[in-house]
Amino acid sequence: MIYRTLGRTGLRVSLASFGTGGPSNLGQAKGLSASEQDALIRRCLDLGINLFDTSKSYGGSEMILGRALRGVPRESYHLVTKWWGSQAADVLPDEPAELRASVDRSLRRLRTDYVDVMLFHGPLPGQYGQMVERYFPEMERLREEGKLRFTGFSERFHADPEHRLAKIAxxxxxxxWDVAMIKYGILNQYAAREVLPLAQEHGVGIMNMAAVRIKLPDPRLLEELIADWKARGLTPADGVPAKDPLGWLVRGEVDSVISAAYKFAADHPAISTVLTGTSSVEHLAHNLAALERPGLPEADTKRVVDLFSHIAEYA
Ligand SMILES: NC(=O)c1ccc[n+]([C@@H]2O[C@H](COP(=O)([O-])OP(=O)(O)OC[C@H]3O[C@@H](n4cnc5c(N)ncnc54)[C@H](OP(=O)(O)O)[C@@H]3O)[C@@H](O)[C@H]2O)c1
Structure with a gap:
């Protein structure tokens, strides 16, 4: 496993980190049994993963993680969890005390007395002022009390594909902000314009989320997306084939489009760790192996950048 430093936190984190939300949701969406969930987390540890991401909003993920990590020395892994109140309101109804109550609940479920990184979970750009003025002081108090070590935010990428929240922050x-969780990948390169350089400049650790997600593992969805982008003039009609549009990335040391996607997601120097949200031990091993191998061939990276880097859409 490759390890990188998570910005100014100084934490040494595995290049592959494990995400317990997303479409697989620590196997909760795929019908994994409790022992299979535990085995998946134990496999992560065996393979060198030392960073786990969760949230109060990921169903039972915090509880499952706490159970699976029982007996593992606490200093051998890092935990990230999150809180945000109402998702849509302009004026958020939650009192700052709700952040404190949520942290306490997270600690109980995770069976620990501190989290390494506490994130505001996906605020909208228009909610930034409240995040800083209403809730950040409580975050600071929780840090002083030792319930959390570092603070940050994640972005709500489907509603904010131009990364406006991260740019403001x-x-x-x-x-x-010690840490920001950002979506950056083959089909979502827009963060490289401003957000990733800003993070590098200020020593903000970047956790890269959802680099594969829905479209890349599903050939039909990927073909539909590329056809739509071509029809709307976002990418040239003759830029990639209609069938298996990214198949040309599979060559040399790159054994699948998914491997190419995780590799690309790790290649930017601002990125400390790439989350993988799989429910499968086979996929986990495959994804980690991809991240261990050298980067994409330069010509392929350039082609991907030429094709998609200007597109700021949820994909
Ligand atoms: N706003 C936020 O704060 C926010 C938003 C989104 C995500 N996140 C965090 O980021 C994490 C990562 O995002 P994500 O879960 O979308 O992760 P992801 O790793 O980009 O995508 C996971 C999806 O890809 C599939 N997949 C992974 N490896 C595969 C392989 N080798 N072959 C075929 N399919 C594969 C998984 O299915 P299988 O289970 O079948 O492998 C799953 O459906 C989340 O779990 C969550 O912790 C945070």
């Missing part, structure tokens, strides 16, 4: 108050 990292340009106006970079000193507040």
């Amino acid at each position: 990292l340009s106006s108050d970079p000193g507040l």
